[in-house]
Amino acid sequence: MAVCTVYTTQSLNSTCSIYTPTKTHLGFHQRQVFFYSSSKRSSKQRSNSRPFVITCAGVGGDSQTVVIGLAADSGCGKSTFMRRLTSVFGGAAEPPKGGNPDSNTLISDTTTVICLDDYHSLDRTGRKEKGVTALDPTANDFDLMYEQVKALKQGIAVDKPIYNHVTGLLDPPEVIKPPKILVIEGLHPMYDPRVRDLLDFSIYLDISNEVKFAWKIQRDMAERGHSLESIKASIEARKPDFDAYIDPQKQYADAVIEVLPTQLIPDDNEGKVLRVRLIMKEGVKHFSPVYLFDEGSTISWIPCGRKLTCSYPGIKFSYGPDSYFAHEVSILEMDGQFDRLDELIYVESHLSNISTKFYGEVTQQMLKHSDFPGSNNGTGLFQTIVGLKIRDLYEQLTSSKAAAPVEATKA
């Protein structure tokens, strides 16, 4: 086997990979560099040599993209969560400029959110012909998902396909450049072990069937004109594949936001008042779980009174250690809803490890987006806090990378 050296214009820390022509379909942006069988060649020899085509880190290899996975079924609040997350980093998230108007991608200064629906390998007709749902792994191209997320993580731009939800067809690809933070959201970010291993942090939105149904009715009946029967039928049709392929991913998540009917109203079936649990894995690098009052203890707190206005059925917080799929976790729970969002500061001041940059940042974010669904309950509160934790994780990851050469020099 020949030992070869790659000469590249990238910095020494660049990550370069060689791809055979058979892999060019993977959609990498390629640059030409020189590839030799010996490292000791003159510059004349170098310039006369035939170039091989290889891929190199497009951002110089020094900055690495942090990858976040967000899994949930359709209509479970992923887009709302993404809007809260991108807002934490500042700037608005928009579809790629001048691109396909039906693109599912959202780009802001710091984050790029790609929707994994774009890796459907079967379009709507194809799925119908084969009798499979979009949740079925056979309707998705996990090889391409893995190759492209890996490339982006290494700083290499990719040509990502687009699944057009308007037409149900696969559209020509769009270029995705490596961002500072890449969020992959959709049905299967933690399904394929190769993709899962690329994630620096993962979140699962676990919406109970009762609540999912209430949200679906609210959106698909009120906003999209679907009938109650068709909504019920669609949920039922998806359920076996949801249980088989989507739901099991929650065991791999670093944080799960579980949304359940309230326990404050006996036999409530309206789904308006919610009990929301933030399940946080212990021992995750760069992530320290949020706690209420005293870390590791078990707390039950009713904050209603002089400092927090509560109408029926009130608000109840709980916090404590637990286990989840045999992992040690901390769980913070909020049941009920806020009457006045400005009073949230009272609750915020009793929470620790929330990774804010200034006193009241959670309350400020919640007030800023008071029109988003879930702003008056634990869904909005916990999504905002997870957004702040992701910012913190990103800052820790990037500062530890920046510090690494210094450490190496010291050694």
Ligand SMILES: Nc1ncnc2c1ncn2[C@@H]1O[C@H](COP(=O)(O)OP(=O)(O)OP(=O)(O)O)[C@@H](O)[C@H]1O
């Ligand atoms: N926290 C919440 N509280 C109440 N309703 C919510 C909440 N989050 C989402 N919803 C409802 O669910 C609908 C879908 O939300 P969203 O668009 O964020 O979900 P999604 O997972 O991105 O959906 P899809 O995958 O279908 O695009 C909203 O229009 C709203 O009616």
Ligand SMILES: O=C(CO)[C@H](O)[C@H](O)COP(=O)(O)O
């Ligand atoms: O579960 C979904 C993820 O959003 C969609 O149902 C899937 O992407 C197929 O989309 P469409 O119904 O528009 O063909």
